[in-house]
Amino acid sequence: MTTTHSLDLVTRDACVAADAADPLASFRSRFILPEGVIYLDGNSLGPRPVGALERAQQVIAAEWGEGLIRSWNTAGWFELPGRLGDKLAKLIGGRDGETVVTDTTSLNLFKALASAIRIQQVDQPGRRVIVTERDNFPTDIYIAEGITDFLNSVAEETGIRYEVRLIDAELTLDAALDGSTAVLALSHVNYRTGAMWDMAEVTAQAHAVGALAIWDLAHSAGAAAVNLNGADADYAVGCTYKYLNGGPGSPAFIWVNARHQERFWQPLAGWWSHAKPFDMADAYAPAGNINRFLCGTQPVTSLAMVETGLDIMLDADFTAVRVKSLQLTDLFISLVEQRCASHPLELITPRDHAARGSHVSFRHPEGYAVMSALIARGVIGDYREPEVLRFGVTPLYLGYADVWDAVEILRDILDTSAWDTSEFKTRNAVT
Amino acid sequence: MTTTHSLDLVTRDACVAADAADPLASFRSRFILPEGVIYLDGNSLGPRPVGALERAQQVIAAEWGEGLIRSWNTAGWFELPGRLGDKLAKLIGGRDGETVVTDTTSLNLFKALASAIRIQQVDQPGRRVIVTERDNFPTDIYIAEGITDFLNSVAEETGIRYEVRLIDAELTLDAALDGSTAVLALSHVNYRTGAMWDMAEVTAQAHAVGALAIWDLAHSAGAAAVNLNGADADYAVGCTYKYLNGGPGSPAFIWVNARHQERFWQPLAGWWSHAKPFDMADAYAPAGNINRFLCGTQPVTSLAMVETGLDIMLDADFTAVRVKSLQLTDLFISLVEQRCASHPLELITPRDHAARGSHVSFRHPEGYAVMSALIARGVIGDYREPEVLRFGVTPLYLGYADVWDAVEILRDILDTSAWDTSEFKTRNAVT
Numbered sequence: 122m123t124t125t126h127s128l129d130l131v132t133r134d135a136c137v138a139a140d141a142a143d144p145l146a147s148f149r150s151r152f153i154l155p156e157g158v159i160y161l162d163g164n165s166l167g168p169r170p171v172g173a174l175e176r177a178q179q180v181i182a183a184e185w186g187e188g189l190i191r192s193w194n195t196a197g198w199f200e201l202p203g204r205l206g207d208k209l210a211k212l213i214g215g216r217d218g219e220t221v222v223t224d225t226t227s228l229n230l231f232k233a234l235a236s237a238i239r240i241q242q243v244d245q246p247g248r249r250v251i252v253t254e255r256d257n258f259p260t261d262i263y264i265a266e267g268i269t270d271f272l273n274s275v276a277e278e279t280g281i282r283y284e285v286r287l288i289d290a291e292l293t294l295d296a297a298l299d300g301s302t303a304v305l306a307l308s309h310v311n312y313r314t315g316a317m318w319d320m321a322e323v324t325a326q327a328h329a330v331g332a333l334a335i336w337d338l339a340h341s342a343g344a345a346a347v348n349l350n351g352a353d354a355d356y357a358v359g360c361t362y363k364y365l366n367g368g369p370g371s372p373a374f375i376w377v378n379a380r381h382q383e384r385f386w387q388p389l390a391g392w393w394s395h396a397k398p399f400d401m402a403d404a405y406a407p408a409g410n411i412n413r414f415l416c417g418t419q420p421v422t423s424l425a426m427v428e429t430g431l432d433i434m435l436d437a438d439f440t441a442v443r444v445k446s447l448q449l450t451d452l453f454i455s456l457v458e459q460r461c462a463s464h465p466l467e468l469i470t471p472r473d474h475a476a477r478g479s480h481v482s483f484r485h486p487e488g489y490a491v492m493s494a495l496i497a498r499g500v501i502g503d504y505r506e507p508e509v510l511r512f513g514v515t516p517l518y519l520g521y522a523d524v525w526d527a528v529e530i531l532r533d534i535l536d537t538s539a540w541d542t543s544e545f546k547t548r549n550a551v552t
Numbered sequence: 553m554t555t556t557h558s559l560d561l562v563t564r565d566a567c568v569a570a571d572a573a574d575p576l577a578s579f580r581s582r583f584i585l586p587e588g589v590i591y592l593d594g595n596s597l598g599p600r601p602v603g604a605l606e607r608a609q610q611v612i613a614a615e616w617g618e619g620l621i622r623s624w625n626t627a628g629w630f631e632l633p634g635r636l637g638d639k640l641a642k643l644i645g646g647r648d649g650e651t652v653v654t655d656t657t658s659l660n661l662f663k664a665l666a667s668a669i670r671i672q673q674v675d676q677p678g679r680r681v682i683v684t685e686r687d688n689f690p691t692d693i694y695i696a697e698g699i700t701d702f703l704n705s706v707a708e709e710t711g712i713r714y715e716v717r718l719i720d721a722e723l724t725l726d727a728a729l730d731g732s733t734a735v736l737a738l739s740h741v742n743y744r745t746g747a748m749w750d751m752a753e754v755t756a757q758a759h760a761v762g763a764l765a766i767w768d769l770a771h772s773a774g775a776a777a778v779n780l781n782g783a784d785a786d787y788a789v790g791c792t793y794k795y796l797n798g799g800p801g802s803p804a805f806i807w808v809n810a811r812h813q814e815r816f817w818q819p820l821a822g823w824w825s826h827a828k829p830f831d832m833a834d835a836y837a838p839a840g841n842i843n844r845f846l847c848g849t850q851p852v853t854s855l856a857m858v859e860t861g862l863d864i865m866l867d868a869d870f871t872a873v874r875v876k877s878l879q880l881t882d883l884f885i886s887l888v889e890q891r892c893a894s895h896p897l898e899l900i901t902p903r904d905h906a907a908r909g910s911h912v913s914f915r916h917p918e919g920y921a922v923m924s925a926l927i928a929r930g931v932i933g934d935y936r937e938p939e940v941l942r943f944g945v946t947p948l949y950l951g952y953a954d955v956w957d958a959v960e961i962l963r964d965i966l967d968t969s970a971w972d973t974s975e976f977k978t979r980n981a982v983t
Contacts, residue, residue, distance in 0.1 A: 225848030227822030267821030390698030391658030417656030420854030421800035
């Protein structure tokens with residue numbers, strides 16, 4: 122039996138004792154979680170912070186209902202994308218003025234790719250390859266394809282051709298990066314396996330061949346240590362509804378290294394990206410700061426709730442969060458390997474701490490049915506093609522005994538083959 | 553004195569009597585409006601429907617809080633964009649399956665323009681001009697410029713050049729449309745003047761020269777009669793937070809004529825636009841329906857509230873809404889011209905009913921200060937550069953006596969020069 126866990130938690134009592142000694146234990150009370158649920162899907166949709174409902178009521182009843190149009194000024198709606206961006210930046214190694222909370226991760230990736238391509242067209246013309254990986258979350262690949270398809274439609278007669286190149290079993294990162302690479306766009310933590318790239322090392326590797334580096338932090342913002350400026354990254358995007366607990370579909374974020382902000386327009390140049398939106402000028406003049414990466418009017422109620430989740434995360438000691446995250450994923454791996462050893466579960470998450478995000482995934486030939494049975498018993502993880510059981514670990518509201526209990530229920534289901542496909546649908550989550 | 557009003561409402565008592573006889577009077581009770589306010593800015597941000605808070609509470613407390621990730625299926629979150637789109641379609645002459653509520657108006661315009669350009673590249677190569685108007689809402693011009701700038705960046709060495717051509721004082725619509733035009737993109741009702749294009753006639757004119765027609769319905773959906781299929785339009789976009797009362801920054805919509813839906817990708821090809829998003833395939837395969845115009849995960853709380861506003865509008869007889877809208881704008885014009893005749897107010901809204909949306913605008917040399925004074929007295933309209941006082945008229949919650957009272961307050965302010973710039977800021981609204 123291989124184990125990597127860093128605590129000696131071989132009994133439920135030891136887990137209960139670890140919970141009692143947990144410096145983050147008090148954060149559990151800042152979330153609402155239903156009775157009888159062990160929630161291992163905070164990597165897909167974080168639970169509701171206690172303050173979220175009140176914040177939404179304030180927006181709807183007071184700011185919208187009473188303030189009406191005046192609330193754009195009096196309630197600070199205009200400043201929300203940048204103000205929340207500055208808060209979020211503290212979790213990802215960003216400086217003030219480099220981040221806005223806006224739009225969706227897909228759209229923000231489009232802006233980052235378009236801006237990076239535009240820079241390369243001028244600085245190093247002829248670089249027309251976007252490198253990403255086949256195992257990336259699909260939307261990241263599709264957005265890269267959408268951009269190249271659109272550009273190629275113009276260039277058809279000219280021989281100019283943009284291309285998406287996928288790292289996979291046959292093509293390593295090293296081999297994929299070369300003098301034709303305009304930009305490398307990777308997810309920091311893989312949505313399926315939980316594997317994490319070394320951001321600083323890989324960014325340096327991209328820069329060494331003259332490529333720019335874009336990081337999708339969907340599965341690492343609020344989940345793992347991220348230092349964008351420390352890694353000298355060029356752009357980053359990510360989501361606020363997973364580990365940041367912003368609410369279903371809450372707006373995403375984009376971070377742009379200050380050195381790139383004023384170079385070119387991103388093509389989604391809506392009026393919020395204008396230097397003076399309320400001059401109503403017919404000529405476009407891009408904002409001279411991160412506002413250039415805004416586009417249109419944001420959904421205020423959903424956006425405002427993002428702050429409630431961010432404030433909780435900012436109150437926590439993030440070093441303690443990361444330590445506990447690794448202890449919980451270690452514990453999960455170790456218990457599954459001890460207690461479910463006779464079953465065909467294959468760990469696909471790295472054992473190496475430096476290469477692991479905050480979720481653990483196992484393949485099982487009946488993965489879909491097993492996850493259905495788990496959910497029916499209150500253990501909510503999720504299923505990802507092919508055959509992957511995915512369990513998110515979130516130190517602010519999950520304890521050691523929760524992990525013990527979840528693995529016990531998994532063991533019981535496997536031992537008794539008590540699965541059933543009626544409860545669960547494939548389409549269950551959002552990354 | 554010229555008057556166009558169709559009711560004889562020359563006293564406040566006559567207005568009160570008209571309110572008493574108003575078949576739409578009962579709709580007022582379905583909105584929350586603060587005491588002491590006459591709200592003439594529903595064309596910028598509609599007020600809060602009574603049911604909006606409860607709907608948001610349901611999403612946050614029950615669907616998010618209790619249902620957690622399961623609510624994507626059990627609460628129908630996945631279906632919201634299309635389900636709300638089908639409801640909205642009834643107000644704009646769309647058929648089922650042609651509309652989704654998603655993203656922002658700016659982003660949806662980008663999708664429509666990109667899709668139209670892609671079609672023209674194949675059907676009529678060489679057409680590279682987007683025609684729009686200098687007086688269009690700025691974001692529409694900026695988005696067109698963003699697309700052409702991005703395409704031209706590829707084409708730089710090739711001589712291929714995309715162009716935005718603006719209709720203005722020197723260039724009529726007739727002169728702007730020619731064999732180089734790929735697409736005509738206009739706002740149906742002008743955000744500043746309230747002037748309305750004849751959609752059927754102008755669409756036919758575009759088609760006659762081989763161009764596609766895109767309509768921005770931001771100031772006409774829910775405000776004026778719109779029949780997209782009747783006009784044989786190609787694409788339309790619009791917003792839900794004005795006359796549709798969806799809430800601050802609520803997601804926008806896009807309508808695509810069924811004949812164009814399956815032709816090419818729009819480049820914002822996020823995973824929600826995929827034929828089978830949850831197969832997590834690395835290869836992009838666009839949805840064979842309107843879902844192709846989706847992109848990423850939507851802000852569920854803000855999106856769900858859109859339905860509350862739509863349901864109210866769908867309960868109303870829209871013919872009655874339009875009749876009352878014209879009576880109210882007629883009344884507004886007539887009263888201002890009678891009672892403020894000695895002041896330098898210049899009507900910039902068309903008197904012709906067929907050419908008028910649902911707001912009335914006057915220029916005044918001290919427009920900004922006058923609007924500040926009006927707002928301080930509870931008459932909330934808004935100000936638009938240059939010098940424009942803009943008053944939105946919304947038949948579901950505004951009565952004839954409201955218009956009378958608003959004009960009386962305007963008259964009093966003008967007669968006493970009682971204006972003051974401290975209350976109001978330029979940046980006050982969202983189109």
